[in-house]
Amino acid sequence: MTDILNTTHSKEVFSSALELMPGGVSSPVRAFKSVGGQPIVFDRVKGPYAWDVDGNRYIDYIGSWGPAICGHAHPEVITALQEAIEKGTSFGAPCILENKLAEMVIDAVPSVEMVRFVNSGTEACMAVLRLMRAFTGRDKVIKFDGCYHGHADMFLVKAGSGVATLGLPDSPGVPRTTTANTLTAPYNDLEAVKKLFSENPDAISGVILEPIVGNAGFITPEPGFLEGLRELTTENGSLLVFDEVMTGFRISYGGVQEKFGVTPDLTTLGKVIGGGLPVGAYGGRKEIMSMVAPSGPVYQAGTLSGNPLAMTAGIKTLELLKQEGTYEKLESTTSRLIEGIIQSAENNGIAINGGSVSAMFGFFLCEGPVRNFEEAKTNNSELFGKLHMEMLKRGIYLAPSPFEAGFTSLAHSDEEIDRTLEAFDQSFSVIKN
Numbered sequence: 328m329t330d331i332l333n334t335t336h337s338k339e340v341f342s343s344a345l346e347l348m349p350g351g352v353s354s355p356v357r358a359f360k361s362v363g364g365q366p367i368v369f370d371r372v373k374g375p376y377a378w379d380v381d382g383n384r385y386i387d388y389i390g391s392w393g394p395a396i397c398g399h400a401h402p403e404v405i406t407a408l409q410e411a412i413e414k415g416t417s418f419g420a421p422c423i424l425e426n427k428l429a430e431m432v433i434d435a436v437p438s439v440e441m442v443r444f445v446n447s448g449t450e451a452c453m454a455v456l457r458l459m460r461a462f463t464g465r466d467k468v469i470k471f472d473g474c475y476h477g478h479a480d481m482f483l484v485k486a487g488s489g490v491a492t493l494g495l496p497d498s499p500g501v502p503r504t505t506t507a508n509t510l511t512a513p514y515n516d517l518e519a520v521k522k523l524f525s526e527n528p529d530a531i532s533g534v535i536l537e538p539i540v541g542n543a544g545f546i547t548p549e550p551g552f553l554e555g556l557r558e559l560t561t562e563n564g565s566l567l568v569f570d571e572v573m574t575g576f577r578i579s580y581g582g583v584q585e586k587f588g589v590t591p592d593l594t595t596l597g598k599v600i601g602g603g604l605p606v607g608a609y610g611g612r613k614e615i616m617s618m619v620a621p622s623g624p625v626y627q628a629g630t631l632s633g634n635p636l637a638m639t640a641g642i643k644t645l646e647l648l649k650q651e652g653t654y655e656k657l658e659s660t661t662s663r664l665i666e667g668i669i670q671s672a673e674n675n676g677i678a679i680n681g682g683s684v685s686a687m688f689g690f691f692l693c694e695g696p697v698r699n700f701e702e703a704k705t706n707n708s709e710l711f712g713k714l715h716m717e718m719l720k721r722g723i724y725l726a727p728s729p730f731e732a733g734f735t736s737l738a739h740s741d742e743e744i745d746r747t748l749e750a751f752d753q754s755f756s757v758i759k760n
């Protein structure tokens with residue numbers, strides 16, 4: 328099964344884009360830099376599929392980097408948006424839809440008693456750091472190597488996602504003074520975190536992490552890691568923050584914190600809660616959130632925050648996800664996929680280790696285990712690039728970086744998984760030599 332793809336029009340459009348936008352893209356990871364080859368210019372998406380401007384169809388395992396968990400352009404989301412748009416695209420005023428989505432988030436996410444909507448995960452993480460510092464009166468923050476919390480200056484320290492993909496160490500333009508208060512530790516290393524707390528007594532506002540990592544590739548917390556961070560932050564009068572922008576409403580309806588039973592003080596969200604439109608959010612205990620302007624002194628604002636279209640798409644998406652059997656289906660689809668990928672690589676003598684939790688998966692082409700970013704970087708990136716290219720030729724659209732997780736959706740059926748595993752079999756047998 329090799330659909331040799333004619334990507335002439337993609338090439339034309341992308342070469343024009345290169346003249347118009349840095350790297351021809353609106354976000355770096357889309358440029359295929361780390362896998363090489365021709366970025367695919369999308370024309371439309373539906374369900375588990377994407378079509379490019381040359382008319383080629385792909386089974387999509389990126390899902391717009393997370394939002395399309397119900398499948399692209401879900402008919403009920405589209406219909407809800409069509410109705411909402413008749414009432415205008417943006418109010419800049421209180422809107423009952425904000426109440427509705429806020430209630431859904433508060434009901435679902437254990438740590439969230441009050442929530443503020445913003446327009447991206449980056450904004451949510453920026454705001455939550457300001458709030459952590461204001462609430463504790465402390466300036467330092469601990470993040471983990473390879474974790475990505477958006478592109479705000481203070482987080483661009485050993486970050487993951489596009490920063491890792493492009494090998495950007497600490498991005499230029501970020502003053503040392505800005506990152507001086509950002510401390511880092513290896514993921515899954517509680518001793519390193521303890522050491523930072525003992526070296527910085529009463530100075531650390533909190534710890535922020537991806538409770539399941541998707542931006543250094545897919546890395547899960549070792550047993551006891553999340554629980555250990557909960558104890559350490561409480562003992563030290565610091566806050567625990569789960570950045571669930573990627574995992575929120577994906578790992579379970581209540582996120583990692585519900586599935587793993589560890590409740591942080593604050594949570595950031597994005598992607599899924601916008602149903603494909605720009606939404607981010609941060610929330611947590613009322614005593615903390617009540618510090619946010621205008622109820623408190625911590626300033627944060629946004630022209631399009633809480634806009635009716637984004638709220639509508641988010642509400643409908645969460646309604647779909649809340650339905651009976653959703654996460655069981657996502658779990659079975661994704662575990663069948665990753666088990667098949669691993670089996671296929673092993674059948675071809677290719678070193679691989681990977682896994683999945685609900686609708687999120689990933690694998691590294693290296694000997695395992697991969698418990699942190701350093702171990703993730705032993706991934707054979709050259710072989711990964713070859714695999715990506717072979718899969719693309721067979722109409723399978725994987726994340727163009729070994730430092731990104733993959734995503735399935737409710738629209739991925741047995742047919743798509745079967746086709747995908749067939750393509751992996753063929754691709755692994757081609758690249759193994």
Ligand code: KE4
Nearest residue numbers: 354392447448449475476477488570572573
């Ligand atoms: P955005 O500003 O991209 O909405 O969210 C930033 C962010 C924050 N926290 C986590 C855990 C995230 O995964 C993200 C964004 N994720 C990347 C994918 N790895 C977005 C894709 C991109 O940058 O193009």
